[in-house]
Amino acid sequence: MSKPKIAICDFTDCEGCQVQIISLREKLLDLEKHFDIVDWRLVQAKKEKGPYFATLVEGTPITPSEIETLKYFREQSKYIFGLGSCASLAGIPGIISKENREKWYKIIYGAGYKPQGIDALPIQAFVKVDFLIHGCPVGQEQLVRFFEELMAGQTPSYRNYSVCFECKVEGNPCRLVEKKPCLGPITQAGCKAVCVSGGSACYGCFGLRTEPNIRALLTILNNITDKKEIERYFTMFLSRTEEYQKIVKPNL
Amino acid sequence: MVQVLEKKQINDFLAELGKKFEIIDARNDILPPKQYFFPPKEEIFTFDKKSARVSIPKIKKDFIIFGLSLPDLEAMVQLDEIMRKPQEDFFYFQRRNRAYLIGLSEDPICLPPVCALPGGDMILEKINEGQYRVLTLTDKGKKIAKSRFLKSFKNIEIKKYPDGLVPMPTLKKMLLDPEYLSDIVAWSWKNDAKIWDDLKDICLGCGICTYVCPLCYCFSVEDRNASRCRQWDACTLPNFAKISSGFNFHKTLKERYYNWFFHKFVRAYKEYGKSQCVACGRCKKYCPAGIDIEKVLINIKEDYEKYLSVAKS
């Protein structure tokens, strides 16, 4: 039996999540015994046409041609998986401030330039997506878990617990208890709370956990800091989520 | 005769023990001692396809956990009991049987026959600025007490200390009557619904209270590629009571949050005759929403008493 064909494509992003796949090194070779990566622009010359068993999409499309390419992969693939927060949440491209963009267009490209780019949106705004591998960048352990589940014919599963679990396991005291903002309680685990362990807040790059109590977190944040800061925290990764638009934004 | 350890020799004592045992200093731990017997995330066995063998984690050395608080020692006695029923939890006792627990108390301890000692194998009790009295509770304790750093005295100076900060003094008292606690918590679900309605709006459902509680022991199991993994679970999490058909027994955070009380104070009383809480205060200390179970229980108690007095008149 021939091995399932996989494509890995990328749009607007930093390519860091693909680097995470490459960094799996021997583990990637092990995994590759079970599938063939037949189209992967970043690392190989080989480029086969579809249909594919699955396509991993890194980044988010912001030009008409990128959107077309994404749609092509959707048609050709049994499964589409978002790889990293740019794909799953619009991530870093989603932070762009519109006003500043206008200004810089003119400075960089001159007055005659006609911008093509649209506002970054998560890929599920354009095509049906089967599963999102969150993270900025995605974690290696998480990737292995994902590929193993896929190869075992299981539906990949989300972690339905908060970053707080991993944060406590890492032995961190709690930022919120210390009156410092953190989005850990509403964020899906999987990153081992690296940001908090490193001295930063969790900004939610792993996406929202199932049934997050955002209102309760807003109450806590309102007691700690001001609305501007709260907006800054939420818009780092979560501004394109429905929950942000419906629950957070009206309260800012 | 009383055995005494000089404060400045605590580290020497531990270093000596360290030649034979692995030493874990728990004094600054956030997570409770259960973590050493029932790790937050653990591969409990792996299966090797080639040899068709199952292998389990091997515990190489006896180990000492040093510096447990009195509530933690008490919790360990209770957790051992829980882990024995209905069947002995193999993975828990595989570690537990290799462990020696040393408690450390900066306050005077109420001794038998007035009180029962809380648990553990040895407790160091501060008796004055420079010295700790060594209390040995078990054979394991006696074994580690054979040290040149522990000196025997006929007369020791015991300074009377004011009671230190008990984390949850009122709750500690309430725990003396677990039947009453069980009754009022069970009563509150329907008759004091406002309490739970308010809490469900404040609680983040993050599960921290459960992780830091020395007497929460829920886990979920996940089968990975040729291995089985178990990981702490928490009843405040959304999928805790979800079964494979997709049905969720606790659909709302209100039900989930209430379950944390129901299990600790109602079900635990039915099953073990006591509450699964030792008033250690961790759940309050680490709750990002500042929820204080002692206050919640006091509120329920007050509402219950009001209800009773109205019912009587």
Ligand code: SF4
């Ligand atoms: S610091 Fe953030 S992630 Fe860590 S426990 Fe507190 S709220 Fe959760």
Ligand code: SF4
């Ligand atoms: S701590 Fe939060 S922001 Fe940092 S990697 Fe984890 S989910 Fe992303």
Ligand code: SF4
């Ligand atoms: S720690 Fe606090 S906010 Fe988190 S689940 Fe427990 S009670 Fe709720």
Ligand code: SF4
């Ligand atoms: S006070 Fe809280 S953390 Fe401590 S034993 Fe009771 S329920 Fe558990």
Ligand code: SF4
């Ligand atoms: S209170 Fe909840 S998490 Fe703790 S042991 Fe009971 S059901 Fe499990």
